[in-house]
Amino acid sequence: MTLMQKFLGATATLALTAGAAxxxxxxxxxxxxxxxxxxxEAAFNGAQQFAEATGGSFRDIELQSEAQREQALRRFAERGxxxxxxxxxxxxxxxxxxxxxxPDTKFVTIDGFVDPGAHPNVLSILFSEHEGSYLVGMMAAMxxxxxxxxxxxxxxxxxxxxxxxxxAQGVKAxxxxxxxxxxxxxxxxxxxxxxxxxxELTLAQISQGADVVYAAAGGTGIGVLQTxxxxxxxxxxxxxxxxxxxxxxxxxxxxKRVDVAVFESMSAGADLETGVKVLGLxxxxxxxxxxxxxxxxxxxxxxxxxxxxxxxIISGDIAVHNYTTDDxxxxxxx
Amino acid sequence: xxKMPGWADAVLVPLISILLAALVSSLVILAIGExxxxxxxxxxxxxxASSAGWGYTLYYATNFMFTGLAVSVAFHAxxxxxxxxxxxxxxxxxxxxxxxxxxxxxxSLAVIGSGLAAAAFGALWALIPAYLQAKRGSxxxxxxxxxxxIAASLLNYVLVNMLRPDGAMEPSSGVFPPATQxxxxxxxxxxxxMVLFQRAPANVSFFIAVAACFVVWLLLWRTxxxxxxxxxxxxxxxxxxxxxNGVRITIIAMLISGALAGMMAVNSTxxxxxxxxxxxxxxxxxxxxxxxxxxxxxxxxxFLAALLFGFLYQGGAEVSFWTNIPVQIVIVMQALVIxxxxxxxxxxxxxxxxVFLAFRRKEG
Numbered sequence: 001m002t003l004m005q006k007f008l009g010a011t012a013t014l015a016l017t018a019g020a021a022x023x024x025x026x027x028x029x030x031x032x033x034x035x036x037x038x039x040x041e042a043a044f045n046g047a048q049q050f051a052e053a054t055g056g057s058f059r060d061i062e063l064q065s066e067a068q069r070e071q072a073l074r075r076f077a078e079r080g081x082x083x084x085x086x087x088x089x090x091x092x093x094x095x096x097x098x099x100x101x102x103p104d105t106k107f108v109t110i111d112g113f114v115d116p117g118a119h120p121n122v123l124s125i126l127f128s129e130h131e132g133s134y135l136v137g138m139m140a141a142m143x144x145x146x147x148x149x150x151x152x153x154x155x156x157x158x159x160x161x162x163x164x165x166x167x168a169q170g171v172k173a174x175x176x177x178x179x180x181x182x183x184x185x186x187x188x189x190x191x192x193x194x195x196x197x198x199x200e201l202t203l204a205q206i207s208q209g210a211d212v213v214y215a216a217a218g219g220t221g222i223g224v225l226q227t228x229x230x231x232x233x234x235x236x237x238x239x240x241x242x243x244x245x246x247x248x249x250x251x252x253x254x255x256k257r258v259d260v261a262v263f264e265s266m267s268a269g270a271d272l273e274t275g276v277k278v279l280g281l282x283x284x285x286x287x288x289x290x291x292x293x294x295x296x297x298x299x300x301x302x303x304x305x306x307x308x309x310x311x312x313i314i315s316g317d318i319a320v321h322n323y324t325t326d327d328x329x330x331x332x333x334x
Numbered sequence: 335x336x337k338m339p340g341w342a343d344a345v346l347v348p349l350i351s352i353l354l355a356a357l358v359s360s361l362v363i364l365a366i367g368e369x370x371x372x373x374x375x376x377x378x379x380x381x382x383a384s385s386a387g388w389g390y391t392l393y394y395a396t397n398f399m400f401t402g403l404a405v406s407v408a409f410h411a412x413x414x415x416x417x418x419x420x421x422x423x424x425x426x427x428x429x430x431x432x433x434x435x436x437x438x439x440x441x442s443l444a445v446i447g448s449g450l451a452a453a454a455f456g457a458l459w460a461l462i463p464a465y466l467q468a469k470r471g472s473x474x475x476x477x478x479x480x481x482x483x484i485a486a487s488l489l490n491y492v493l494v495n496m497l498r499p500d501g502a503m504e505p506s507s508g509v510f511p512p513a514t515q516x517x518x519x520x521x522x523x524x525x526x527x528m529v530l531f532q533r534a535p536a537n538v539s540f541f542i543a544v545a546a547c548f549v550v551w552l553l554l555w556r557t558x559x560x561x562x563x564x565x566x567x568x569x570x571x572x573x574x575x576x577x578x579n580g581v582r583i584t585i586i587a588m589l590i591s592g593a594l595a596g597m598m599a600v601n602s603t604x605x606x607x608x609x610x611x612x613x614x615x616x617x618x619x620x621x622x623x624x625x626x627x628x629x630x631x632x633x634x635x636x637f638l639a640a641l642l643f644g645f646l647y648q649g650g651a652e653v654s655f656w657t658n659i660p661v662q663i664v665i666v667m668q669a670l671v672i673x674x675x676x677x678x679x680x681x682x683x684x685x686x687x688x689v690f691l692a693f694r695r696k697e698g
Contacts, residue, residue: 065616074533
């Protein structure tokens with residue numbers, strides 16, 4: 001890694017002397033917005049790390065309308081920006097439409113999927129959210145006194161059901177009798193940014209006995225974490241490390257290393273390897289967070305159990321069912 | 335009677351309003367430590383300096399022409415249709431159903447089918463608020479804005495549960511078959527040596543919008559129905575006394591208005607996205623109100639105002655691409671133009687009228 005950074009630093013300096021030879025990368029956020037404290041912000045953080053590590057710069061844009069999706073891709077590609085990194089599955093269709101027109105530009109879709117056979121210059125980065133969710137599910141079940149834990153998803157799409165299903169499997173692995181309550185915030189994109197409804201759903205789940213709630217809902221999760229803290233129960237954050245948001249109440253956060261994905265894509269520059277990349281526990285693309293804010297909540301026993309499970313998942317001894325492979329979940333009904 | 339000449343009313347007032355908006359925008363940009371000259375430079379360059387930029391400007395302008403006309407027609411009958419957003423969404427549904435389920439042999443037939451479906455769906459969505467206004471006196475502003483929310487929910491239900499392809503995450507329909515895809519300006523105007531309007535979304539529906547401007551002008555000022563609509567709008571009681579049926583005019587004006595708003599979807603859904611998206615109307619229904627206000631409810635004015643707003647949209651996108659001005663400030667810039675040209679119209683008009691009156695007194 002350090003060698004890589006040195007190498008990149010050298011190319012950046014070289015580029016400064018050689019003019020515009022060094023392609024600047026670009027980052028396009030999904031309509032949710034840049035500072036959502038979750039998914040898009042993780043992408044921004046990754047780009048910032050890239051800028052700091054290499055001394056390079058990057059362009060980023062928050063979109064205002066649907067027509068701008070393709071426009072942004074084309075404009076960045078026309079100006080020689082490389083790679084063009086995008087967040088969110090809504091970008092995959094626009095990328096599939098434009099990729100063939102710019103064969104020298106590498107496009108990255110994080111959370112989206114573009115057929116690598118048809119579009120050789122596109123990298124689709126997917127995360128094994130079910131594996132990370134399994135680990136936080138185990139922690140939730142061990143921390144729960146009532147034997148009932150909750151899940152609050154954002155928009156009801158297969159991707160979020162994958163989170164829920166992995167979580168439920170983790171819970172059941174620790175306590176086969178545990179109850180998992182699952183709710184989705186809504187069916188429209190506004191479900192990603194509705195903290196008030198997140199708060200209401202949390203209260204509803206508490207009244208059903210839940211004492212740990214996992215939010216996989218983007219900005220909606222802010223309301224979930226807040227309410228969990230107000231009601232003295234535990235919560236689990238998502239995507240970015242959200243432990244700091246409610247210290248002492250957030251049990252852990254299911255990390256989805258969008259920042260690492262962005263950092264590595266940008267660092268590779270024009271030489272980025274395309275295709276489909278699935279980042280799971282083995283690749284450290286997903287995981288759980290441990291820092292000073294949740295140190296008192298995570299017991300040694302909990303940590304040992306989760307780390308053992310993590311090793312077993314990587315070695316293949318534990319197979320976590322992925323909801324999107326067959327659109328069904330063995331331990332949870334939607 | 336006239337306090338100032340027609341040219342001052344039509345050109346000078348909007349121009350001064352835009353300059354004021356630009357001035358305040360500059361102050362906002364300066365306050366965040368960026369250069370207003372760079373910002374306006376990239377706006378003009380990105381929206382007007384290349385044929386591709388024009389292609390985007392005209393694409394947005396097409397949307398705003400339809401919704402601006404929709405608001406204007408209703409406004410002439412003194413009905414404030416702020417449901418253009420919902421009517422355009424339903425229009426999009428009409429377009430999608432036509433394109434997805436009928437095997438059209440050629441785009442020219444498809445555009446007739448989808449245009450009629452868009453107009454019919456938009457008109458039907460306006461019919462219920464129109465009926466409630468005409469027969470029950472429920473205020474059209476309240477009902478049309480409520481219908482925007484109902485339209486969003488309905489569209490969401492249809493997309494998620496019916497039109498979404500298997501396994502897709504996004505609430506959108508499948509891609510329309512190639513035969514229904516409208517020719518873009520690039521297809522129409524490029525020669526073998528020169529590529530014009532490269533990959534810009536402006537398409538043949540721009541000409542439909544221009545034709546609609548002309549038809550609306552004919553309708554309002556050259557037909558009996560247009561006369562009825564305008565007299566009903568000027569004075570409801572006098573119109574009734576003259577034998578004009580208020581219920582009929584209210585409903586017809588709203589049907590035309592809804593049909594025009596719905597037809598916007600031909601441009602955005604069939605022309606650009608080539609699939610039905612959840613927010614395919616992109617707020618154009620609301621921008622239409624500002625376009626109509628600025629265009630003084632005249633089709634020619636709507637045409638020009640739509641071009642201006644198209645420029646603002648495309649220029650705004652260019653500002654976010656190439657400067658460090660965040661998108662929120664771009665929205666502030668667009669909002670300032672709407673504020674000054676629409677809501678604060680009289681702030682410019684009244685002093686200007688005084689100036690003209692003073693001049694006239696001197697001459698007299």
